[in-house]
Amino acid sequence: MTQPIVVVGAAVLDGGRLLAARRSAPPELAGRWELPGGKVERGETPEQALVRELREELGVTAEPVARVPGEWPLKPGYVLYVWTARLVAGTPEPLQDHDELRWLTREQVWDVDWLDQDVAAVEAVRAAWQPLPHHGAS
Numbered sequence: 001m002t003q004p005i006v007v008v009g010a011a012v013l014d015g016g017r018l019l020a021a022r023r024s025a026p027p028e029l030a031g032r033w034e035l036p037g038g039k040v041e042r043g044e045t046p047e048q049a050l051v052r053e054l055r056e057e058l059g060v061t062a063e064p065v066a067r068v069p070g071e072w073p074l075k076p077g078y079v080l081y082v083w084t085a086r087l088v089a090g091t092p093e094p095l096q097d098h099d100e101l102r103w104l105t106r107e108q109v110w111d112v113d114w115l116d117q118d119v120a121a122v123e124a125v126r127a128a129w130q131p132l133p134h135h136g137a138s
């Protein structure tokens with residue numbers, strides 16, 4: 001069997017909140033919430049893909065912090081890996097693939113309608129959640 005395509009999802013944590021992104025496309029996923037990220041390209045590590053995707057999609061510089069243990073099947077042939085990440089520069093904006101962003105406290109995590117296939121990954125993120133210092137805080 002061929003290797004699954006790895007999709008990296010970023011659990012961006014800032015000031016004790018998790019960044020959720022609402023997909024704007026394709027139609028079957030639009031309106032549902034996910035972890036920003038995307039497919040790892042040939043020659044890239046997942047961490048490099050995460051940095052690239054967050055720059056493209058959100059316009060920020062981010063840094064992967066730690067892999068969240070686990071892997072989650074998406075559509076056939078695709079698997080989701082997740083890293084916690086922190087913002088290094090910039091303010092996230094829904095530039096590409098998303099039409100809304102929301103910062104969620106640990107208590108608010110289930111306030112948004114995550115993609116079905118993301119729910120288990122978000123549970124793992126919540127379990128691994130270590131509040132990171134606020135971006136720019138002294």
Ligand SMILES: Nc1nc2c([nH]c(=O)n2[C@H]2C[C@H](O)[C@@H](COP(=O)(O)OP(=O)(O)OP(=O)(O)O)O2)c(=O)[nH]1
Nearest residue numbers: 007008009034035036037038039074075115117118
């Ligand atoms: N980024 C991301 N994609 C997810 C999640 N859950 C989930 O099922 N997916 C799916 C949606 C897409 O089919 C695939 C990721 O592809 P993408 O379209 O976001 O990635 P990409 O930017 O590399 O894609 P492309 O536009 O270059 O084709 O995984 C998630 O939490 N984050």
